[in-house]
Amino acid sequence: MPPVAPADRIGPVVLSLTGITKRFGAFVANRAIDLTLRRGEVLALLGENGAGKTTLMNILFGHYVADAGSVQVAGADGTLAPLPAGSPGAALAAGIGMVHQHFALAGNLTGFENIVLGTQSLWAPVSKDGPARARLSALVARSGLTVDLDVPVANLGVGERQRVEILKALYRDARILVLDEPTAVLTPQEAEGLFAVVRRLTADGLSVILISHKLAEVAAVSDRVAVLRAGAKVADLPTAECDREKLAALMVGREVVPARRSVGTPGELMLELQHVSVAGADRRSTLTDVSLAIRAGEILGLAGVSGNGQTVLAALLSGLVRPSSGRVRLDGTDVTRFSPGRFVQLGVGRVPEDRHRDGVVGAMTLGENLILEDLDSPDYRRFGFLRRRAIEKRAAAALAAHDVRGPGPDSPARLLSGGNMQKLILARVLDRKPRLLIAAQPTRGLDIGATGDVHRRLLAARAEGAAVLLISEDLDELFRLSDRIAVIQAGRVTPAERTEEVDLKTLGLKMAGQTERTPA
Amino acid sequence: MIGLRLEPRPTPAPGLALAARIGAGIAALVLAAIPIALAGAPVGKAFALMAEGAFGSLFATSETLARATPLILTGLAAAVAFRAKLWNIGGEGQLYAGALAAVAVGSGLLDLPGPALIPIVMAAGMIAGAVLMLVPTLLKTRFGADEVVTTLLLNFVVLLVVQMMLEGPLKDPYGMGWPQSAPILDQAVLPKLMPRMRVHTGLVIALVVAVGIALVMARSVFGFQVRAVGENASAARFAGIGVTATFIKVGLLSGALAGLAGVSEVAGLKGYLTSDLSPGFGYSGIVVAMLAGLNPLGVVVAAIFVAAVFVGADSMSRGVGISSYIADLIVATSLLCVLVGGLVTTYRIRFTRPDPARS
């Protein structure tokens, strides 16, 4: 089926946002944003992390109430009517469906149950599933979103959950579908599949808002692009009329110097995993026969779709999880069953995947967070008591050296922005001059500026001779920083290849768990 | 429609925190006027009697301070454990365990001079309380069993053990058949602070302990670890702090403090052990800790407040003829009030009005 020409597909305006402004305290997340969406159109909402895309969509969906501005949505008859603010129920009723970046699915319920949740009267004496099932199978057939709807969502993979999310919106007769960073967790092939579904649905009259910061996919799938920067709309133009460089410049608004990897000289073997297995309860907590080696002064990138064992591997190398078999050696020392404290003492720096949960104690001050790993050091303790003067000095020096911008060393760490929180963690970890650095998703959720800072810090650590394991879902990042790249899939790790020799398509197939097909 | 919204404050307001706590105590007293009035008693007179009963004379003040002594210790027990988010609700049981150990050691088993015996009796009580708290702590760290439930249930078990001991091995042979222990030896009795007043050296001990705990929690590495574990156990574990070890240490400390409260009651006030030694000091200690915002020095003030409510309520009860359970009612209400009051310090309460331009 040839794609329908945009001119035939795109109809009248179905959604109009006027003058949307939203403040959080002194911070302006959205500044007088106007936006329109037409029937059958794919509008890409492009912007860095923190540009205000998600806030805008949360206002559209009623999670937040805007301080000013209005939203108008077309009803079934096509006439625009104002949408009541602050009510997800009203947004749903108006035909707006949202697929969140972090899926809003209850893991203990099946896909089917998640889809019908809230669609029947809560006072009905019994759930009526028959008609719902019939409608759903028709929807599945029409959209091509096949997925097992009768297992608990907790047992589904990320791509499958996304399909449940889209079905959920379609089941609610969504005429406008918002996809928030839908490809962040997908393999390149899965992302292609998603775009095929999007094209099919828009041909059917669905309108789509695609939130993204990836220029390539915006160019590939959208009809029009709106660019947000620092809370304001800075451009709105047909996709056909813009090129990538222009979009990048609009999005960032300043010259970006990406971190550059120089040729390295790997030293001696620092970290070695030999046939390590972890018996976990499910796929995301299981490792099977993992072997890998990292040398001093080398960055090993580990690519993979989230939920394939990255978390447990990072936990293993932080001492939080013990393997059921196999050996872990650090610079020749067997550290297989060491505690987190011993890992720290042996010079392993760890940047956790979830910085709010594992990285900082939000209620404690920046200074206290900086010495969290140094409580045994005589620099900071004397007779079991803390040396407060020394802690203050350390805080002042570290915050300056790592450019941590925040309300001051004595304020609680939870007040820091994501980028500054990550800088604080890096300050704590890198000031100890680690021999091995485990960086799990180190730039997740950071804007381009902070991402660049983190990249430079990782490269500096490599230059100083640290072995670095970089676990990431961002392929651009992996290609830019890694000396070698391996893939983790379903708890198994493929042999690492030199970055220059890695081909994107094969990498994607490995991430999806498909071995290359031999030609018949 | 006017809505109500909570917005987190960027930085907590310290002045407000104190005001909110005092306000909560006042609010609880004001709310108590409702049941007093409904019971048909004159509210003004009732409160006047209450104040007089608690602080109206030297004797009244002594009674209040004597009552505050165990509350300071059980309040500290709850405060240190809650800092680590170890929910020790077993202060009542640990208090009895401490008292039991005190009479087991101090009522004739060891006949030593006072300066030697008193520390031994205190140590015995603290060890008993600590060991008792070790059980739920280990059940939590080893098996993941919720310590709230286990500490609560152990309270009932300990009380039965006490009754069993008082009817068996520890029964006073000269007690005329009453289930009570033999009296603490004279030289092990904590001296009174003033003649003819019941307030005793236990108060001094409690105050010293409160200052010591305040220092440890604010300045020591251990205190730092306790706070880190309580605020974010997974980040603490990630950074190499021994979370299990911290729980065990703080559990032992908490149990020991509650055990010391039992020693203080037996050796300072009652002289012997009965199974109605504590009118719920362990549970009131939780209220004390929360009123104090888990601050060890605040615990002292909160304990005196709660003690005054109890002592004053007795006078009020006699004077206007309402049940002395009014004290329990006030204490429970003040706990809920202080929780709500705490919101003021961490959130800004905003009333939202619909935007006329938008509707």
Next chain:
Amino acid sequence: MDVIDILLSANFWAAAIRIATPLIFGVLGALLCERSGVLNLGIEGIFTAGAMAGWMTVHLGGDLWTGVLVAMAVGALFGLLHAVLTVPLGLSQHVTGIGVTLLASSLAYFIYRNALPQVTSPPRIVPFQPLAIPGLSDLPFFGPVLFQQTALTWLAFALVAIVGWVLYRTPLGLAIRAVGDTPQAVEAQGLDVHLIRIGTVMAGSALMALGGAFLTMSAFDAFFFGMVNGRGWICIALTVFASWRPGKALFGALLYGAFDAFQVRLQTSLGGAVPGQVFLMLPYLFSIAALVLVARKADYPRALLVPFVKGQR
């Protein structure tokens, strides 16, 4: 008396069911609250308040069933208090629950004491009588076991089925289960997370109060101080043991009832050889053991203890 004799006697099983009944109410109430993501440690106090309110209604001339309804209403009110503090205001469920327990029990004692200041022995009411069904009551063994029970016990059995039906067969139950796991999913579907939680906690608390009312209106005929005696806490332990399922809750409560009834009979048959307190401790230790046994693999509702803030994910 031999162990086998005890286990085969109808009286033993009748007692076991009688002991289990308040716990069935309590565990059903606790599991409803927890399924929606709210731990309700107010249970001990709500038991006490329900026991007092039901009894007092009848004492003042009300009908037995009116007493039951009053007790449930009182329970629901304390549930509302707990829910308002912990759900929209997001206060610590642990501490708030303890506060609700202290408040509910002291209020119950205060009212009882003020209403009856002078009594030395607690006044009695005419409690629920065994529900004998002609024909069936004469069955050997089952007749005496089942038809010594009052209407409230039958209500408890019925509620096991009703709560199970609601949780697993109705749209409301689906919402309750979802709200205790991933409230964001419920909000995204246009339902009000806070309302669902508040309503569920109120319903669960009404059931807890019913457990208390059973004590004063069926098991006994008067209100005593301290009569709940930790039954609420035992219910919290049994809820974990029952993995938040109504069927297993019934099983857990009956197992506890059998254990407790057995302990009493063992105590009488052993005479005074072992102090009575040892036997009285056993039910508490049994509850701790039940909790420890399942704690590691317990599948706690994922959002339990976690307040839900709108728009935060």
